[in-house]
Each structure stands twice: as C-alpha cells, then as structure tokens.
Amino acid sequence: MTVREKAMRKYDFKTIEQKWQDKWNEQKLFEAPVKPDPNNKFYMLVMFAYPSGDIHMGHFRNYLIGDAVARRQMMLGKDILHPFGWDAFGLPAERAAIKRDLHPEKWTLQNISVSKSTLQKAGISFDWTREVNSCMPDYYKWTQWMFIQLFNKGVAYRKRGFVNWCPEDKTVLANEQVKDGKCERCGTAVVKKDQIQWYFKITDYADRLIDDLDKLPDWPENVKTMQREWIGRSHGLEIDFTIDGSDKTLPVFTTRQDTIFGVTYMAVSPEADILEHLKLESEYAEKVEAYKKLAAGRSDIERVSATGDKDGVFTGKYAINPFNGEKIELWVADYVLAGYGTGAVMGVPAHDIRDFAFAIKYNIPIKVVIHPDKKTRLKVEEMEDAFVEYGPMVNSGQFDGLAGDDALEAVSNFAEEKGIGRRKVNYKLKDWSISRQRYWGCPIPIIHCEKCGMVPVPEKDLPVLLPKVENYIPKGRSPLADVPEYMNVKCPKCGGEAQRDPDTMDTFVCSSWYFLRYLDPHNDLEPYSKELANLWMPVDLYVGGITHATGHLIYFRFFTKFLHDIGWLDYEEPAKILFNLGLVMDAKGEVMSKSKGNVTSPIPLMNEHGIDITRLAMYFTAPSEKEVLWNNETLVGVEKFVINRFYPIIKEYRKTKPNLKYYFKQDELSRDEKEIYLKLNQTIKKVSVSYDHLHFNTAVAALMELVRDFDTSKIKNDELNDLIIIKTIQMIAPLAPHLAEELWEAVGFEKSVFKRGWPDYDPEAIIGDTINIAVQINGKLRDTIEVSVDADEKTIEKEALKSPKIQKYTDDKKIIKKIHVKGRLLNIVVK
RNA sequence: GCGAGAGUGGCGGAACUGGUAGACGCGCUGGAUUUAGGAUCCAGUUCCCUUGGGAGUGGGGGUUCGAGUCCCCCCUUUCGCACCA
Structure with a gap:
C-alpha cells in the first residue's frame, strides 16, 4: 500500500467530493432566487472567461476567491448571485480554426465544455442555470x-x-x-x-467616466489613476491662427497659452485635412506628398521610438500668430498626432521638449518667453533643452510678469474677448x-x-x-x-x-453588458427585466485581473451609464467593489501563458490531492491581491493539516448537539477550558476579518492554530468540546466546502452548512483573565510580565519594577517617565 | 522620461489606527515511536558572540518614550502610460 493509499483510507476525498457535489445539485443550493431582497443581496461577479482551452491556475485562483466570498456571504444569510459565462467570440477561435480546419463555433463549444467540467469539478458555487455564452444567438441578439x-x-x-x-x-x-x-x-x-x-x-462620457471615479471609494486607487490618465482630460485654449494669403484659419490646442509669444513655427500632422485645402506651390506639394506617404508607412512604434529625432517638411506656407501678427512657417511633421486636439500644434521651441528638438534640427528660431523666476534669465545660446516649467512671462507685451495660473487665465481671457480663441477641454480618450x-x-x-x-x-x-x-x-x-x-x-x-x-x-462589446444578462438570462423579450436588474444591481464585488483596467473596466462603466441614460438601469456605476487578484506565475516567476508553455492545470492536483486540499493550498499561499509563484510544495502543509488534524477532529465529537448561540460563562469553565474557549472566540474574530479582506491565507493560519491548541483530553465540558468542533467546521466551510459539509453532516446536521449561519464570537471571551504586558526600558523589550486583565497602571508598574531583569536597568538610574499602553506594554524611560 | 505599488529569516508569508518583529506553513536540525520510512508525534530554527547580551524589516538621515509602520533622500524591482501639445 502506498503512502497515498494510506492517506486516502483516512480521508477518502473522492467519495466525499462526489457526494456533496451531487447533493448541492439536488438541493439547487447555488441557484439564485429570481427576486432577491435588495437590502440583503450579494452579487458576486467574476470576469467571465475566454474559452481558449481549459481553465488554468490563473482562472482557478480568480474563481476560488469569488467562491469563498459567495459561500461566506451565503452563510451570512444573503441572497447570493454567483453566475458564470463565456466571452466566446474572438480572434483566437478563428486562428485555431484555420490551423486545425475546424469551425470556430465547434472549437469554441468544445473548449467551453472542457472548461465547464473543470469548474464544476472544482466545486465552484456558480449558478449554472444562468450561464451565458456570448456567441449564441440568444445572447448576441441582445448585443x-x-x-x-x-x-x-x-x-x-x-x-x-x-x-x-x-x-x-x-x-x-x-x-x-x-x-x-x-x-x-x-x-x-x-x-x-x-x-x-x-x-x-465614448468621448461623450469622458467627463462622467472621470468624475464618477470619485464615487467609487472601494475601487483600487491604481485602477482609478490608470483610468484617469487613459481618459487624459486637459484644460487649455484653442487659438485661431490664420494662413497667410488664405481665408483659412487653423486652430491649435494648447495647455501652455502662456508661451504664445514664443511661437516660431507651426506644424500639422501628415493626416491633417488642411493640407488638402491649401494650394501648395508645386515644389513644396511634391515634398509634402512624399512625406505624407513616408509617414503613413511608418508604424506607430517607428513614430514613437524616434523620441528624440523629429522630422518634417516645410509647406511653403505661413501662419499668422493672432496675438502678435508674426508670420511663421507652416510645417508638416509626424510627431504631431492627427487624432488629438486639432491635429496641429504651435511650435514653441524654448518651452517644449519636442519643439526644441525640431527647431534645432531645422534651424528654426528659438524665442524665450518664460523665465524660471524673476531674477534668473534664460539665454537661448546656453539652452541645452527646453524650459518647460511655469514662470513669469517675458517678451509677451502686456502679459509680461504674469506667471502660472494667472498667466494662463489672462491669456485665455484675452483670446476670448478678442474672439481669436476659446477655452477648450481635450481628452486623450478617443471614440471606441x-x-x-x-x-x-x-x-x-x-x-x-x-x-x-x-x-x-x-x-x-x-x-x-x-x-x-x-x-x-x-x-x-x-x-x-x-x-x-x-x-x-x-x-x-x-x-x-x-x-x-x-x-x-x-x-469587448459583448463583455460590456454580460453582467446584466445574468440577472435575467432566459428572457427572450428583453435583454433583461429592468425590475430584476434594479433589484440585483450593483455588483457587490467584482474580481478579476488588473489587465482590464483601461479596457473592459472603462467599457463596462460606459455601458452602465448609457443604459442608465436611456432608462434601462437605475445605477450609473456597475460595481461597488473592484478587486484585482494577483497573477499566478510559474516557480521561476514567469507569467503563465500558452505561448510559453508553462501553464499549469489544477486538474492533476485535484485528482491527486483532492479538491479541498488544492483549494486550501491556493488560499494559503498568499493574500489574494499578491502574485503567487505556484509551487506544488505549498500543498504539503495543508495536506498534513487536513488529513492528520482537521478531518480527524470528528472523532472527538461527543454528540451533545450544543446550542450554537450559547455563550459560556466564566464560572462554568475550568482553566484549560477557559483558555481554549478564549482561543475559539479570538479565532472567530480573526477569521471573520480575514474573510472580509479576502486574506484567506491568514484565515487558514488561524484555523491551524485553533486546531493545534484544541486538546480534547483537557476539556470536561462536552458542550464546549462540541461547540468548538462545530464552529471550526463552519469557519473552514467557504474554503474547503466538501470537507466541511461531510463533517457537518457527521456531527448531525441535516441542512447544508452554508444555510446555517456564520459563527459569532462571544464578545466577553476574546480577552482572557490575565494578559502579558511587555516591559521596555527606553523602548527596548527587557521582560514580559503576566498581570490580571483589569490591573491598573500602578499595579503593573509595581509588578514590573519587581522583575530582576528590569531592576538591572533601573537600579542606579533615574526613572524619568513611564508610558503605559493599556493591555500592551509599559515603557520605562531611565537616565 | 512620467505616474502608482513593492522591498521583512534559506523560502511562501504574519504583524489592527506607531506599541513584545518573524504568526502559520515549507525547508532544515535533533529526539520519540517504528523492521523500515520520504508516515506520525515532540522540540528547536533571524543573525552574531555566548548562557547574558549585541545587531536586525533594501541603504542613509529624521520625528518619537517607542518606527517594518510616519517624513526626507537614495538604491532595487514590478506594473501602467509613453511625442496627448
């Protein structure tokens, strides 16, 4: 008999897992109610999956996080919605189909079937009656x-x-x-x-997409920052330059209108419309045409990688600066982006890094119009790079001396008064x-x-x-x-x-509204019922990878706002809390990906060690937000814990059927009993907090400690003994659901552990009779003393000064002051 | 280049609003039991001298009775953006 077979004999996970998955199905335990109580519901959403093969460790971790939350919320008595579906359209299906001569639909449906069976095997509490599949007509009809x-x-x-x-x-x-x-x-x-x-x-929604981020306190700051920067709102001035010898005006957008007097040339992007309307002299027209062709053939990386090196051609035309009437050359340059602002820029070499490089290359004049401060002068001949900070304006006529915001405001006001420009807000975000x-x-x-x-x-x-x-x-x-x-x-x-x-x-269009279809997935008259949607929404917790920060998570918010505007939803933000889980990497620290061929599947692990042990290993490795380097050795510790310690506690059950709501009184318990009762209640508190923070690693650690300290031979009170066993089972249930149900049944309960509440701790029993107080001398730990929990400061001081270890430091010294932190420490400052 | 995180034993990681650093687990060491164990149980395990101390949370400064935690500078690293005028 192998070691594994011996272990299996002690803990026959295969039978247990099958038994409970079957029961859950029979009981329809995870089917969400059609209409939830809106004040007592929990919509647990995980990002639906692109079915590119089977589920890998990264998906597995994502869904385990959602599963633990969904199950715990169910124990807390909430109406749970925990659905799943497939983001089933997309390029990889075609690519695979071409390679294997298989229809994309067939390939996709096969992958879905494999992935689904893996998820079902893992015991994730999805409500499969609400499964959606974006490539099926009953879904895409509504897309x-x-x-x-x-x-x-x-x-x-x-x-x-x-x-x-x-x-x-x-x-x-x-x-x-x-x-x-x-x-x-x-x-x-x-x-x-x-x-x-x-x-x-989507640009129509840019302001709301930025401003409403402030209404999402429970979204991670980094995601909000990324979205703000992606949308890239900037306030500035659009100034009308005229083209010399033409009635055309050419507006440019700038956020540095305080440098308007430093403009020495103007540049438009090769894609700019204006080039079609200007009648260029033939010698220039040819060069410009050639340049346009060159630029079009350049890839974005070529354009961007040439950070220092800017090129362009002169059009032979001149523009006129409306602020001072100066005539400046009009150039075409591909460092000017067609899609931003007006596709034209005013060139201010002295105060813009890009313009500086361009001016140097083509010998365009450089004119200083901002000084660093009132005393420091900039000299063009000595400039090695542009000066881009704010400072007092110079050589700028009536504006001289104005600086920073005052300067920007004054120039804008002037432009608006004279009708040569207008305030404008621009966005980096482009239409989708x-x-x-x-x-x-x-x-x-x-x-x-x-x-x-x-x-x-x-x-x-x-x-x-x-x-x-x-x-x-x-x-x-x-x-x-x-x-x-x-x-x-x-x-x-x-x-x-x-x-x-x-x-x-x-x-990404399909995935922008799937969370709403889950709420009413079989409706063939509407995309979803407004009533149901408003009962279930918003999503209470959305768990997924950070990779979607500027894509899906913006589209998802955009659709929600649009549907709100046309009266299809009462909410303007789709998800209350967003949680980004950490990546799963291989043991070398490389991201798992198909192309690298280092993708691990949870399936062999589940087959060999059981689902719950595999789950616990994943939970125990690291807190959910941290990346993990997956290493099968993590399994060893939790496997020992489950097989040798946790599962066998059932043998200690004394069949008293204790009252789960009962709090023991101090005088009912012996010293040892008090100690373990204290530990139990502290653990309940700790584990509850760990669940709240999705820090399942510390929940597992706390349970390991409790089980380690649980010495049944020291407990005479049978009810207490059984109460500890029962609450321990409840606490592990969201993480190791099959195991918990099995033990729960063994202690005599008929209804699922997920329907019998979450344990509360006895508030009287989280502090013991005595506590350890750290005694420091000048902030350094020198001793710890045990005192009664209600000991006052004086008693503690007296006790501390009795200690020989402390006396060593106080004997020939003067005590200057004492700092007492209740329940924690006493710091004696000596000299 | 800009922005946001992160840096704790041999390893994964603990440490609530500043208050006993290293919980829990892996690994390692020793012991018990055993025909044997890669099974189980017990003990030990930050480092350095030693039976008492000293140092210690990337490095350097600072605030404080007290700093892994707060402030400043630097280093390393991850992620995002990268000509957005």
Missing part, C-alpha cells in the same frame, strides 16, 4: 439590440478616418488593444489605415472603434440602403444570425462581405435592394 440603442441615440456612428490596423490579423484594433504600438494579441507592429469604421462615442473585419464576432445589425442610408434591423428581425461561411481566412475585408445570401437584403424602410453591414463587433 445587437444594445448596438441599435446606441445607434438610435447617435452614440454608435460610422466615420472615415485613420485607424489602427494589424497587418497580421488583418483587422482594425481599438486603442485599448494596441500595446507599445503593437497588436496586443499577435505582437505585430500596428500601422495607420484610412477606413470607414464604426465607433462608439468597434467594427472588425473578421468572421467570428457579433454581426452589426445595420442595413445600408442607397435611398434610406443606414437603417437598423427592426427588433423583430433580431438576431441577425452569423451565417456559415466557407472561408474565414482574413484577407483584409470582412469574410461576410463574400456571402451574397447574407449581404443582400431588402431595406426595412423602403423595401428596396440593400446590403447588410459586413463587419462584426469587437468582443
């Missing part, structure tokens, strides 16, 4: 419905413009999907492409590009009619089903465009010949 609502309100719109294009995946990407100028998924350098695209006008030229996504429910324009598909005709196609290999345009049966339709308005929109939606 299309959402699109149409956005379209009707003008929030979804189409425009031509330069977009991020991934040459490998042959599709458009949202800004949020471009990392370091590369496609987030495949790492290919992204290029600019001029295309008609669908956008969501949501159309994709790929197959495996939610079809866009719009019909293009020559007569009627863009017509949304009538609600009764939803969903627009994704047709089967022969070939979904990407070629730069939507595969659906090649399916005439799909494309050719009658216009819903005029009945004439019309065409469907061939694009599909970014999968």
Whole structure:
C-alpha cells in the first residue's frame, strides 16, 4: 500500500467530493432566487472567461476567491448571485480554426465544455442555470439590440478616418488593444489605415467616466489613476491662427497659452485635412506628398521610438500668430498626432521638449518667453533643452510678469474677448472603434440602403444570425462581405435592394453588458427585466485581473451609464467593489501563458490531492491581491493539516448537539477550558476579518492554530468540546466546502452548512483573565510580565519594577517617565 | 522620461489606527515511536558572540518614550502610460 493509499483510507476525498457535489445539485443550493431582497443581496461577479482551452491556475485562483466570498456571504444569510459565462467570440477561435480546419463555433463549444467540467469539478458555487455564452444567438441578439440603442441615440456612428490596423490579423484594433504600438494579441507592429469604421462615442462620457471615479471609494486607487490618465482630460485654449494669403484659419490646442509669444513655427500632422485645402506651390506639394506617404508607412512604434529625432517638411506656407501678427512657417511633421486636439500644434521651441528638438534640427528660431523666476534669465545660446516649467512671462507685451495660473487665465481671457480663441477641454480618450473585419464576432445589425442610408434591423428581425461561411481566412475585408445570401437584403424602410453591414463587433462589446444578462438570462423579450436588474444591481464585488483596467473596466462603466441614460438601469456605476487578484506565475516567476508553455492545470492536483486540499493550498499561499509563484510544495502543509488534524477532529465529537448561540460563562469553565474557549472566540474574530479582506491565507493560519491548541483530553465540558468542533467546521466551510459539509453532516446536521449561519464570537471571551504586558526600558523589550486583565497602571508598574531583569536597568538610574499602553506594554524611560 | 505599488529569516508569508518583529506553513536540525520510512508525534530554527547580551524589516538621515509602520533622500524591482501639445 502506498503512502497515498494510506492517506486516502483516512480521508477518502473522492467519495466525499462526489457526494456533496451531487447533493448541492439536488438541493439547487447555488441557484439564485429570481427576486432577491435588495437590502440583503450579494452579487458576486467574476470576469467571465475566454474559452481558449481549459481553465488554468490563473482562472482557478480568480474563481476560488469569488467562491469563498459567495459561500461566506451565503452563510451570512444573503441572497447570493454567483453566475458564470463565456466571452466566446474572438480572434483566437478563428486562428485555431484555420490551423486545425475546424469551425470556430465547434472549437469554441468544445473548449467551453472542457472548461465547464473543470469548474464544476472544482466545486465552484456558480449558478449554472444562468450561464451565458456570448456567441449564441440568444445572447448576441441582445448585443445587437444594445448596438441599435446606441445607434438610435447617435452614440454608435460610422466615420472615415485613420485607424489602427494589424497587418497580421488583418483587422482594425481599438486603442485599448494596441500595446507599445503593437497588436496586443499577435505582437505585430500596428500601422495607420484610412477606413470607414464604426465607433462608439465614448468621448461623450469622458467627463462622467472621470468624475464618477470619485464615487467609487472601494475601487483600487491604481485602477482609478490608470483610468484617469487613459481618459487624459486637459484644460487649455484653442487659438485661431490664420494662413497667410488664405481665408483659412487653423486652430491649435494648447495647455501652455502662456508661451504664445514664443511661437516660431507651426506644424500639422501628415493626416491633417488642411493640407488638402491649401494650394501648395508645386515644389513644396511634391515634398509634402512624399512625406505624407513616408509617414503613413511608418508604424506607430517607428513614430514613437524616434523620441528624440523629429522630422518634417516645410509647406511653403505661413501662419499668422493672432496675438502678435508674426508670420511663421507652416510645417508638416509626424510627431504631431492627427487624432488629438486639432491635429496641429504651435511650435514653441524654448518651452517644449519636442519643439526644441525640431527647431534645432531645422534651424528654426528659438524665442524665450518664460523665465524660471524673476531674477534668473534664460539665454537661448546656453539652452541645452527646453524650459518647460511655469514662470513669469517675458517678451509677451502686456502679459509680461504674469506667471502660472494667472498667466494662463489672462491669456485665455484675452483670446476670448478678442474672439481669436476659446477655452477648450481635450481628452486623450478617443471614440471606441468597434467594427472588425473578421468572421467570428457579433454581426452589426445595420442595413445600408442607397435611398434610406443606414437603417437598423427592426427588433423583430433580431438576431441577425452569423451565417456559415466557407472561408474565414482574413484577407483584409470582412469574410461576410463574400456571402451574397447574407449581404443582400431588402431595406426595412423602403423595401428596396440593400446590403447588410459586413463587419462584426469587437468582443469587448459583448463583455460590456454580460453582467446584466445574468440577472435575467432566459428572457427572450428583453435583454433583461429592468425590475430584476434594479433589484440585483450593483455588483457587490467584482474580481478579476488588473489587465482590464483601461479596457473592459472603462467599457463596462460606459455601458452602465448609457443604459442608465436611456432608462434601462437605475445605477450609473456597475460595481461597488473592484478587486484585482494577483497573477499566478510559474516557480521561476514567469507569467503563465500558452505561448510559453508553462501553464499549469489544477486538474492533476485535484485528482491527486483532492479538491479541498488544492483549494486550501491556493488560499494559503498568499493574500489574494499578491502574485503567487505556484509551487506544488505549498500543498504539503495543508495536506498534513487536513488529513492528520482537521478531518480527524470528528472523532472527538461527543454528540451533545450544543446550542450554537450559547455563550459560556466564566464560572462554568475550568482553566484549560477557559483558555481554549478564549482561543475559539479570538479565532472567530480573526477569521471573520480575514474573510472580509479576502486574506484567506491568514484565515487558514488561524484555523491551524485553533486546531493545534484544541486538546480534547483537557476539556470536561462536552458542550464546549462540541461547540468548538462545530464552529471550526463552519469557519473552514467557504474554503474547503466538501470537507466541511461531510463533517457537518457527521456531527448531525441535516441542512447544508452554508444555510446555517456564520459563527459569532462571544464578545466577553476574546480577552482572557490575565494578559502579558511587555516591559521596555527606553523602548527596548527587557521582560514580559503576566498581570490580571483589569490591573491598573500602578499595579503593573509595581509588578514590573519587581522583575530582576528590569531592576538591572533601573537600579542606579533615574526613572524619568513611564508610558503605559493599556493591555500592551509599559515603557520605562531611565537616565 | 512620467505616474502608482513593492522591498521583512534559506523560502511562501504574519504583524489592527506607531506599541513584545518573524504568526502559520515549507525547508532544515535533533529526539520519540517504528523492521523500515520520504508516515506520525515532540522540540528547536533571524543573525552574531555566548548562557547574558549585541545587531536586525533594501541603504542613509529624521520625528518619537517607542518606527517594518510616519517624513526626507537614495538604491532595487514590478506594473501602467509613453511625442496627448
């Protein structure tokens, strides 16, 4: 018989786990009530999963955190909603499908089935009756419905413009999907492409998305900061420059209007419209055209990596600074971003690092208009870089001497009075590009009619089903465009010949509202019932990875606000608490990923050690927010704990069926009994706090201590003995649910441990009769003394000064003062 | 470059609003039991001299009776943003 078989004989987890999973199913324990009590509900949401294979350690950890919270909240008597689903559209399905000659749907559904069985095996308390799958028509019908609502309100719109294009995946990407100028998924350098695209006008929500962050005290500060910076609001002035010899004005946005008198040139981005309208002299026109081509071919990384090196060409045209009438050269330069502000900048070399580099390169004059302070002068010849701080304005006519905010205000006021500029707020956030030229996504429910324009598909005709196609290999345009049966339709308005929109939606659209579908997942008349949604919302705790900080978590908030605005939701923020769990890395500290091939699965561990031991190991390793380096050795300690200590406590049960609400009185208990009763109550308090903070590692540690100190031979009071066993079982239940249920049944309860409350501690019994007081001399620990809990300061001092260890330090010294911290220490200051 | 975290034994990690640093576990050492154990139980385990001390939470300063915790400077590291005018 192997060691493992011996252990199995003591703790037959396979039988236990199966038994309880079956019972939970029979009892429908995890099915959420249809209508919760809104004052006593808990919506536990974990980010739904992209089914790219099986669940790995990272998912496992995420769902374990949610599971422990959901189960504990159930014990606290809440109406629990703990649903799960699949973010099932997306590129990897197509890629895998192409590689294996398998339809994306088939590949996706297979992965879902594997992942689902893993999750069910892990005993996660999901309510599977509410499972949603974003690639199924009963779900994406409502994604299309959402699109149409956005379209009707003008929030979804189409425009031509330069977009991020991934040459490998042959599709458009949202800004949020471009990392370091590369496609987030495949790492290919992204290029600019001029295309008609669908956008969501998320910029209309920019202010609310920033301002409402202040209403989310329980969101992590770093996520809020990242969102603020991503949205990137800045207040400034838009100033109208005129083009010399033309009636065109060219507005520029600046946040440094105090440097307006230092403008020595002007630059527009190669994509700027104005270039089409200026009649350039032929010698310049050619150069500008050539430069535009060069810039368009450059990837974002090439543009960005050239941080120091800026290039551009002179257009032969001049602009006029409305503040001083100076004539300055108009350049084209690709360090000017087309998508920000007006796509044009005023060049102030003396006070802007980029402009400085550009001016040096092309010998453009540099003019100082800000001094560091009233005494210090800047000399152009000595400048090695731009001076970008605030300071008093100089060489700026009437504004000389003004500095900082005063200067900004004065210049803005002047511009507005004279009608040569206006205050303006700009955002880094751009409208969300949501159309994709790929197959495996939610079809866009719009019909293009020559007569009627863009017509949304009538609600009764939803969903627009994704047709089967022969070939979904990407070629730069939507595969659906090649399916005439799909494309050719009658216009819903005029009945004439019309065409469907061939694009599909970014999968982030699907994941922007899934949390609402869970609330009413089988509704085929509406996306969800408003009544139910308002009862369940908001999400009480949302657990997921930090990677979604500026993508999904902004879209998710945006959709919530939109639905609020059109009367579909009473709330403007979707989640009360956001919790970012730490990554799971391999033992070497590398992030687990499929491409690295270092992904570990929890399945073999669960098979070998049992689900609860695997779960406890994950909980015990580190607090939830910290990254963990997964190491199977973590299992050793908890396995010993469960098999040798925890599980066997049932043998000590004396079948008294104690009253769980009973608090023992001091005189009922012996000294030893008092001690363990104290430990029990302290543990209940400690474990409860640990659960509140999602610090399950310290909960496990506290339970280990309690069980270690529980010496049944010293306990004569049978009720006390049994009470300790019962409460210990309750405390471990959210972490090791099968084990807990098994023991719970063994002590004679019929109803599930999750339906019998959470233990309260006896407030009288968390402080013992005596306490240890640390005695310090000048802040250094020299002794500890045991005193009665109600001993006053004088008694403690007397007791302390009796100690020989203390006397050693006080004998020939003078006691200057004594600091007494109640219940903790006495510090004697001597000289 | 900018912004936000983090840095505690050989290792994972404890330490509530400043108040006995190293809980709990791994590993290691010794012992008990055992035919044997990689099983179980008990004890020890921050480091340095020693039976009493000294040092100690990345480094250096400061505030305080008292600092892992607060303040300043520096180092290392993780994450995010990265020409946003």
